[in-house]
Amino acid sequence: MWLQHSDDPHFQHRAKLPCFLVISPPKTGSTWLADNLRRHPQLFLPAIKEVKYFSSLYKWLDLDWYADHFVAAAERIAGEASPSYAILPVEQIRAIRSLLPDLKLIFLMRDPVSRAWSHAKHTHRYREAYFEDSRTEHEEVTGSEWEANFSHDWPLTSGDYLGQLRRWSSVFPREQMYVGFYESIGTRPIETLREMFVFLGADPDVDLSSFPIVERILQGQPGELTPSLEEILRRLLYARTAELVEFIGERFGLVPPPEWQRTLTPPNGPLIDPLPEPFHPKAEHAHLRRVLAQEERFPSAYRQIYIGYRGYDIIFYRGQLIASPKAIETDRMLAANGAALPQLISEGICLTAPTLAELKEQVTNRAIDGYEGRLRETTAELQAARTELGNLHAELQAARAEVGNLYDGLRTNRRQTARKLAELSAAVAELQRPSRARLLANRVTHAGRRLITRISSTPR
Numbered sequence: 001m002w003l004q005h006s007d008d009p010h011f012q013h014r015a016k017l018p019c020f021l022v023i024s025p026p027k028t029g030s031t032w033l034a035d036n037l038r039r040h041p042q043l044f045l046p047a048i049k050e051v052k053y054f055s056s057l058y059k060w061l062d063l064d065w066y067a068d069h070f071v072a073a074a075e076r077i078a079g080e081a082s083p084s085y086a087i088l089p090v091e092q093i094r095a096i097r098s099l100l101p102d103l104k105l106i107f108l109m110r111d112p113v114s115r116a117w118s119h120a121k122h123t124h125r126y127r128e129a130y131f132e133d134s135r136t137e138h139e140e141v142t143g144s145e146w147e148a149n150f151s152h153d154w155p156l157t158s159g160d161y162l163g164q165l166r167r168w169s170s171v172f173p174r175e176q177m178y179v180g181f182y183e184s185i186g187t188r189p190i191e192t193l194r195e196m197f198v199f200l201g202a203d204p205d206v207d208l209s210s211f212p213i214v215e216r217i218l219q220g221q222p223g224e225l226t227p228s229l230e231e232i233l234r235r236l237l238y239a240r241t242a243e244l245v246e247f248i249g250e251r252f253g254l255v256p257p258p259e260w261q262r263t264l265t266p267p268n269g270p271l272i273d274p275l276p277e278p279f280h281p282k283a284e285h286a287h288l289r290r291v292l293a294q295e296e297r298f299p300s301a302y303r304q305i306y307i308g309y310r311g312y313d314i315i316f317y318r319g320q321l322i323a324s325p326k327a328i329e330t331d332r333m334l335a336a337n338g339a340a341l342p343q344l345i346s347e348g349i350c351l352t353a354p355t356l357a358e359l360k361e362q363v364t365n366r367a368i369d370g371y372e373g374r375l376r377e378t379t380a381e382l383q384a385a386r387t388e389l390g391n392l393h394a395e396l397q398a399a400r401a402e403v404g405n406l407y408d409g410l411r412t413n414r415r416q417t418a419r420k421l422a423e424l425s426a427a428v429a430e431l432q433r434p435s436r437a438r439l440l441a442n443r444v445t446h447a448g449r450r451l452i453t454r455i456s457s458t459p460r
Helices: 009-014 030-037 063-073 083-087 090-099 112-125 143-150 153-158 161-169 183-187 189-200 227-252 258-264 281-295 341-346 356-432 436-457
Strands: 020-022 077-081 104-109 177-181 302-309 312-317 320-325 351-353
Touching: 020 030, 030 077, 030 104, 030 189, 063 077, 083 153, 083 161, 083 281, 090 161, 104 161, 104 189, 112 143, 112 153, 112 227, 112 258, 143 153, 143 227, 153 281, 161 177, 161 227, 177 183, 177 189, 177 227, 183 189, 227 258, 302 356, 312 356, 320 341, 320 356, 351 356
Parallel strands: 020 077, 020 104, 104 177
Antiparallel strands: 302 312, 312 320, 320 351
């Protein structure tokens, strides 16, 4: 568990952990509250509203991963809101107190009947609890199905304010708990916020003009509660709510708002006992552990753990830590409630492990294998390139030798051509020079012409 880090001075020195937790159960305004608290300049909440570390993810992830959510808080007062913390067993609440003894807690309650109906519509919309395997539309859900969901241990335990407050207040002192009502968000939102600022140690006079005070965050599914279903819820929740009113009056000095009146009015029919038997501490602890484990398997149980870790995305999905290659789109991998996951895991495309450390080791080994494979491929390619380069070098040498031979032949040819040209020139010159016979003939011709001239000029 996370307590392995609590005695480590090095961890305590460097880690930023929350100063407060919003532990309001589902459908009691925790989303509205978180969105407004994070607007205060002195407060910090992670972008992920429901971290759920202490209720489930501690089984797979270490405290360092949880602390990473609060690094950006710097000097601000850090906190987070996870509705599933409301139903933690006492053993885990004590572990939180050992780790964070000064932790402050915010707990809001909503009229139990209104909360139960809102949660019922939520579980149908997101296919949780009784509706996990349902394929019906909201309008097609029958009264008997709604009734079965009301008695399902997940929504029923989520609305058990009395058990939740008893467990948390048995571990944390009264001064570290702010206990209030969801209805005050609608009737006096500004005063409610400022009270919480004071409780957390932040400036209550901060400018609220940019706060989403009047906005409804995550509006529920449409659909009115019918009188027959309301009567069932009142029969189911009346006794526990009456006991709760007495408890919060004695322990916290609180009186429920008028909106609770319909739940506190005794129903006409016989009461329905919602509690598991026997409900002593040991049975309660086992019961709560079983209920909390259900949330880990819901289709909405998806969380990004590390994105781009050595080429893989590490996620948590329905009770499994999974590492998927970046090339696989998450939406495609998780389509149809993750129907493709078993095959991807069996084929070794996606990896899974019981702890983050083991999964990281698998990813690292896969990355090393990939690096080694690429190194072998690169070495083979380099060797092939070297061989090809050697062949090219030999071809170049042969080409150089052939060029040398051609050059030598060209020089020989040039010499032979020059010699033949010289001989030809000499021959031409010889031809152009008058021969002896021609000279003699010319002399004879000239001598004859002179004789004829003399004979012609002698008087007869």
